[in-house]
Amino acid sequence: MKFVYLLLILVIGGVTSSDAKSLRVYKHIDKEGIIHYSSKKPRNHHYKIINVKCPECGWKNKVNWQTTPLVTGKFDKEINAAAKKFTVAPSLIKAIIHAESSFKPDAQSSVGAQGLMQLMPATQKIYSVKNPFNPKQNIHAGTALMKHLLKTYNNNLSIALAAYNSGEGAVKKYNNTIPPYEETENYVRRVKILQKRYK
Numbered sequence: 001m002k003f004v005y006l007l008l009i010l011v012i013g014g015v016t017s018s019d020a021k022s023l024r025v026y027k028h029i030d031k032e033g034i035i036h037y038s039s040k041k042p043r044n045h046h047y048k049i050i051n052v053k054c055p056e057c058g059w060k061n062k063v064n065w066q067t068t069p070l071v072t073g074k075f076d077k078e079i080n081a082a083a084k085k086f087t088v089a090p091s092l093i094k095a096i097i098h099a100e101s102s103f104k105p106d107a108q109s110s111v112g113a114q115g116l117m118q119l120m121p122a123t124q125k126i127y128s129v130k131n132p133f134n135p136k137q138n139i140h141a142g143t144a145l146m147k148h149l150l151k152t153y154n155n156n157l158s159i160a161l162a163a164y165n166s167g168e169g170a171v172k173k174y175n176n177t178i179p180p181y182e183e184t185e186n187y188v189r190r191v192k193i194l195q196k197r198y199k
Contacts, residue, residue: 095194117142
């Protein structure tokens with residue numbers, strides 16, 4: 001079976017994930033069977049329009065995380081399998097997915113984070129992710145990363161979440177505390193609220 005390589009090119013033109021509430025994405029398949037995604041209309045007339053909407057995904061939003069509807073019945077099989085393998089609570093995995101992508105497997109940020117748990121290319125390489133938009137691969141790798149961070153920071157959830165958001169380097173820079181970045185501080189609060197609600 002021919003290997004199909006997914007190439008996602010989103011030329012957002014300055015619109016960041018925190019600003020974009022809706023993005024029109026064009027999907028088409030070239031003669032070699034390669035799937036392409038682009039924010040620009042392709043010359044190929046055989047394409048499909050995908051409207052990506054995620055008002056919750058950006059960290060600058062007015063969502064009330066205490067009352068916003070939870071997402072249920074999506075990717076439960078993949079989440080439970082990853083939770084069992086890495087001994088990470090399913091409620092935490094769901095909270096991260098909700099905070100990162102609002103359960104949209106095709107989500108991509110302007111800085112290159114991809115899929116349900118918004119994996120950066122370097123993380124994908126570490127955890128051998130072939131297709132970051134495949135829910136099983138993405139959830140498996142994201143959960144493996146979270147398990148690593150929990151171990152690294154002695155199961156301190158707040159610090160582990162801060163590292164998931166801003167990177168281990170940023171956490172180390174601030175002596176293994178939550179970096180004083182508004183985005184990271186909001187992210188930690190958001191995930192912890194969602195985890196309690198997903199329990």
